[in-house]
Amino acid sequence: MKVMQLLPELNSGGVERGTLEIGRALVAKGHESVVVSNGGRLVPQLQQEGTRHLQLAIHKKSLSSLFKVRPLRRLILQEQPDIVHVRSRVPAWITYFALRKIPQKNRPHLISTVHGMYSVNAYSAIMTKAERVIAVSDSVVDYIHQHYPHCPKSSIVRIYRGINLKEFPYAYQPSAAWWNTLYQLFPQLENKTLITLPGRITRLKGHEYLLNLISELKQEFNVHGVVVGGADEKKQGYLDELQQRVVDMDLQEYVTFVGHRSDIREWLAASDLVLSLSTQPETFGRTTLEALALGTAVVGWNRGGVAEILNRCYPAGLVEPENAEALFKKIHQLLATPMPPAPVQDFQLSQMTDQTLALYQEVIGLR
Numbered sequence: 001m002k003v004m005q006l007l008p009e010l011n012s013g014g015v016e017r018g019t020l021e022i023g024r025a026l027v028a029k030g031h032e033s034v035v036v037s038n039g040g041r042l043v044p045q046l047q048q049e050g051t052r053h054l055q056l057a058i059h060k061k062s063l064s065s066l067f068k069v070r071p072l073r074r075l076i077l078q079e080q081p082d083i084v085h086v087r088s089r090v091p092a093w094i095t096y097f098a099l100r101k102i103p104q105k106n107r108p109h110l111i112s113t114v115h116g117m118y119s120v121n122a123y124s125a126i127m128t129k130a131e132r133v134i135a136v137s138d139s140v141v142d143y144i145h146q147h148y149p150h151c152p153k154s155s156i157v158r159i160y161r162g163i164n165l166k167e168f169p170y171a172y173q174p175s176a177a178w179w180n181t182l183y184q185l186f187p188q189l190e191n192k193t194l195i196t197l198p199g200r201i202t203r204l205k206g207h208e209y210l211l212n213l214i215s216e217l218k219q220e221f222n223v224h225g226v227v228v229g230g231a232d233e234k235k236q237g238y239l240d241e242l243q244q245r246v247v248d249m250d251l252q253e254y255v256t257f258v259g260h261r262s263d264i265r266e267w268l269a270a271s272d273l274v275l276s277l278s279t280q281p282e283t284f285g286r287t288t289l290e291a292l293a294l295g296t297a298v299v300g301w302n303r304g305g306v307a308e309i310l311n312r313c314y315p316a317g318l319v320e321p322e323n324a325e326a327l328f329k330k331i332h333q334l335l336a337t338p339m340p341p342a343p344v345q346d347f348q349l350s351q352m353t354d355q356t357l358a359l360y361q362e363v364i365g366l367r
Contacts, residue, residue, distance in 0.1 A: 001364055002032040004081035004108070006091040008059035010040035014286055015087050015115050018161065018352075022085075023051035025353035034079055036072070036091070054079075058091045065090055066097065073098040076108065083360050085111045089118065092126045109363045114140050116283050117304075120147045132363055134159050134356070136284045137305035157359055160308075161284045162352035167265070168293040170343045174266040182270070186256055192224035193335065196271040198264065198287045199278075201231035201239045201257075206277030209327060211245055214254050216328055221335050223254065228267050230260030269294045273334060276300030277327075285309050293344040299330055314341040 003026055005019050019035060020042060026033040027050035034052050037043075038059040046053055054075055058068050072094055076084065084099070086092040092112060099107055113134040118124035127133070128144055128151035135141040135158045144151055174182075183190045195214065199205045207227060214225040231239040239257070246255050261267060264287070268274060274291040276282065281304025288298050288306050292313045300306040301321040310317045316339050319327050 001082045001360060002034065002080070003083045003085060003360060004034040004036060004076070004079060005085045005087060006036045006058060006095060007087040008090060009038045010035070010042040010046060010053075012042070014161065014284070015113075016040070016042055017286075018113070018115075019087060020046055020049065020051075021349060021353060022356055024049045025357060027051060029357060031357075034081060036075065058094050061090055065094055068094050069097040073101060076102065077106075080106075081108045082364050083111055084108045085113070085360075086127075086130070087113050087115060089124060089126060092130075093123075096126060096129070109366075111359070111363065114144060114283075117143045117281060125150075131155065132157055132359060134359070136161050137308055139281055139304045139308065140283050157355075159352055159355045159359070160347050161286055161289075162347050162349040163286065163289055163293060164349045165293055165344065168268075168290050170293065171295045172265070172269045174270055178263070178266050179270075186258065188253060188256060189224055189226070191222070193222055193273075194226050194271045195223055195273045195275065195331070196226045196228055196267060197275045197277065198228045198268065198291075200229045201227070201235045201242070203238055204279050205229075206275075206279055207242050208245075209277045209324065210275060211242075211249060211251060211255065212324065213328060213331060214251055215249055217331065217335070218251075218254050220332075223335070225251075225255040226267070226271070227255070227257045228261055228264065265290065265294065268296055271296050272338075273331065274298045276306045278304075278306075279322075280304075282306045289313070289344065289347050292341045295340055295343075297334055297339060297341060299327070299334065309347065312346050313344050317341075 007015055007019055010016050023033040036054045036056050038057050039055045043053050056068055056071055086095050110130040111132045112127050112130035114127050115136055125148055128148040133156050135156055141156055141158050144156055197210045210225050214223060217223045268291040274296050276285055276288045283305050285306035288300055288309050291298050299317045300310055302318040303321050319330050
């Protein structure tokens with residue numbers, strides 16, 4: 001079969017990673033994989049793994065994107081995919097208008113993936129109007145049922161995201177060279193108990209909870225808070241605000257912002273505890289899963305996709321949402337008596353790719 005996936009750009013993030021993973025799985029099984037996007041730094045990897053990339057500016061949230069309807073329709077007629085799989089709202093709208101003028105008998109099957117709990121409005125509703133709607137967790141299934149009741153329950157398919165356990169092996173330890181480089185760059189981290197908050201710098205990630213925790217814990221434990229994640233231009237003001245708070249709280253020796261890192265596996269493995277404290281429910285929580293797979297304990301709010309992962313893999317890490325006192329108690333308990341997680345059995349990448357390809361084949365078989 002031939003599958004065309006559409007997304008805004010190919011730079012970084014869960015949507016992009018999922019696109020590459022499905023492309024790789026399609027090629028491995030002898031199918032044809034095509035991706036349409038505005039391009040980005042992951043394009044060479046995508047092509048190296050056997051997927052063709054077609055560049056089209058389907059990334060802008062503006063009415064000018066409607067000028068891409070005809071070019072996309074031409075691409076679809078030219079490529080004749082069996083499946084068109086949309087992974088984001090702007091590409092979904094452009095695809096919707098592009099398919100309307102293609103005769104039913106020549107039209108590919110349409111599949112969408114709801115990767116996020118988007119703002120609830122007519123613009124977001126487009127993600128629920130495909131033949132099959134993939135939800136990346138049970139929390140997303142509930143979100144669709146609650147906010148888009150027009151979407152038939154029979155159309156929604158829950159397929160968890162997954163990770164490759166070979167890339168995140170249990171009890172993995174970074175190399176001596178990595179540790180040496182780390183201590184050269186950040187000597188303040190040596191011989192410390194590292195409490196890490198991974199993720200891009202945005203107000204949603206709960207950095208304030210980390211600062212308050214470190215402020216309280218440093219009286220009793222040799223802790224250091226690490227923020228792994230960069231700030232894009234729009235978020236630079238918030239990063240400045242956080243760094244000022246560190247100064248105001250006199251935490252300069254106890255908190256380090258390490259910026260965007262490509263060695264996230266090493267940081268998660270080097271950490272004593274990883275936190276997931278987003279102020280909104282996460283749709284899945286891949287970083288939580290990666291840390292647990294490596295054998296690092298994770299503490300997170302009991303909601304959304306993170307709660308689904310923790311319930312199955314490390315229930316000791318669950319905390320009542322937004323309850324700072326319960327969070328402190330939980331972290332204190334785990335620092336005093338460490339409880340490493342057991343090896344992860346669920347949420348494997350192969351399960352995600354097998355279920356997605358099976359869904360493609362099922363939908364094609366319906367015609």
